[in-house]
Amino acid sequence: xxxxxxxxxxxxxxxxxxxxxxxxxxxxxxxxxxxxxxxxxxxxxxxxxxxxxxxxxxxxxxxxxxxxxxxxxxxxxxxxxxxxxxxxxxxxxxxxxxxxxxxxxxxxxxxxxxxxxxxxxxxxxxxxxxxxxxxxxxxxxxxxxxxxxxxxxxxxxxxxxxxxxxxxxxxxxxxxxxxxxxxxxxxxxxxxxxxxxxxxxxxxxxxxxxxxxxxxxxxxxxxxxxxxxxxxxxxxxxxxxxxxxxxxxxxxxxxxxxxxxxxxxxxxxxxxxxxxxxxxxxxxxxxxxxxxxx
Numbered sequence: 001x002x003x004x005x006x007x008x009x010x011x012x013x014x015x016x017x018x019x020x021x022x023x024x025x026x027x028x029x030x031x032x033x034x035x036x037x038x039x040x041x042x043x044x045x046x047x048x049x050x051x052x053x054x055x056x057x058x059x060x061x062x063x064x065x066x067x068x069x070x071x072x073x074x075x076x077x078x079x080x081x082x083x084x085x086x087x088x089x090x091x092x093x094x095x096x097x098x099x100x101x102x103x104x105x106x107x108x109x110x111x112x113x114x115x116x117x118x119x120x121x122x123x124x125x126x127x128x129x130x131x132x133x134x135x136x137x138x139x140x141x142x143x144x145x146x147x148x149x150x151x152x153x154x155x156x157x158x159x160x161x162x163x164x165x166x167x168x169x170x171x172x173x174x175x176x177x178x179x180x181x182x183x184x185x186x187x188x189x190x191x192x193x194x195x196x197x198x199x200x201x202x203x204x205x206x207x208x209x210x211x212x213x214x215x216x217x218x219x220x221x222x223x224x225x226x227x228x229x230x231x232x233x234x235x236x237x238x239x240x241x242x243x244x245x246x247x248x249x250x251x252x253x254x255x256x257x258x259x260x261x262x263x264x265x266x267x268x269x270x271x272x273x274x275x276x277x278x279x280x281x282x283x284x285x286x287x288x289x290x291x292x293x294x
Contacts, residue, residue, distance in 0.1 A: 002028055006079065007074050014048075014063050016071060019056045024185065026155055027271065029143045030085045030264045032057045033228050034204075036089070038078050044071060053144035054153060060096075064213075067159050079147045087261045093232045093254035095189075097202040098241040099132045103176045104200035111172050117201040120165045120182060130140050131201060132235055142229040150191030150209025152225035157267070159274065167197035178204050191223075205236075205245035206255070215248070217255035230262070262284070 007019040018035075021028045029052075036052045039059075046065030051058035061071060100117045108115050119130045138161035140154035147153075153243035164182040172195055175181075179190045181198030190196060207215070208224045218224055225231075236244070245255040248283045 002031070006075075008075075010068060011058065015058060015060045016068055017056050017058045018075060021055050022179055024054050024143075024155065026141050026143070026157065027264075027268045029054050029141070029227075030088060030268070033084065033088055034085045035075070035078065036227070040073075042078070044074055049069075051144070051146065053146065054155075062285075067070065073149050085264045087263055087265070088228055090228050090230055090260060090262035091226065091259065092232065092258045093224075095204050095231055095233050095235050095242055095272070096236045096240065097180055097204045098238060099135075099180075099202040099235055100128060101179075101203040101241075102180055103203050103281055107172060107175060107179070111168070111170075113168065116165075116181075116199040120163065120199050120201055123165045124163045126163070131163065134163055135187070135201075136235055137161055139230040139232050142227055142231065145223060145225050145226050147188075147192075148192060148194050148226045150223045150225070151226075152188055152229075153186045154188060154229075154231055155185055157159075157230070158272065165199040167199070171195055171197035175200070176203070178206070178208070180204065202233075205241050206253070207248055207274060214251040215253065215255065217257060228262075268294070 002021040002025070003019065009017045009019060020031050024217075031056070032052050036050050036057055039047070039050060044061070044066060046062045048060045048062060050232035059071060062245070065079055083185050100115075101287060104117065105115055108128045113119070115253070119133055121131050126134070138156040140157040141157050142152050142154045145152045162185050164185045167183050175190050175194055175196045177190055177192045179200045181188060181196070181200045183191065184200040188198065189204060190198070190249070209222055210218050210224070211222045214220060215221065244253060
């Protein structure tokens, strides 16, 4: 649900969070990204950074320069002048991936759980091959970046292609970097070796976190993903994976990325016509599983 009026939540002495709704919604995220762009175009003195997420916008500020009350008044004035979001700048990135890979299987075996892609398939009533086919048949909208450096949250833009699975009951103590995973309906990639609970089903040879800035695709930012990006996955074989990985390590790989504007208005109209699918229940807790990611 989109709130009639955004809710301002104090997050400490130097940060505030603006909630627009209580659901994971791409159209709701359009509103957040539009406000973020407005703030970028009309910067607040003392604002340090903004952090857009799927249903909220975080602001970090210098309390010696500005105040929470000033920021709130400023944001409310911006919101009063906001119109329907017609379009947003959006990059489209092609991400090659080796599905049902040996590293994901190794993780599953090490933590004594079922091969994750098989679990994802069973949970959605499909086969592992269909998991791959569905995951590669829709663009994924990046709603926010966070969790660990380089990680992002994204949702299939075609509601009929939204599959996923509940997180591990007990998170892993380690996960190989660059593994594709589902946490609820969220599709993301572990950028570095970290603990985690996402259901693993593939690995990309691409770096999505590059502190050395070896590839020009990163510019001056070690984090590849940006809120508002669209990701499209393509399935590759092991030989292709090894070849691409070698070129990435050497700094020779050319990321397939296009910068453009996305037609938000047409997309929202299309969503209204086809409707949103019902969310699944976690078979063990009998609770909705598709709303969050940890």
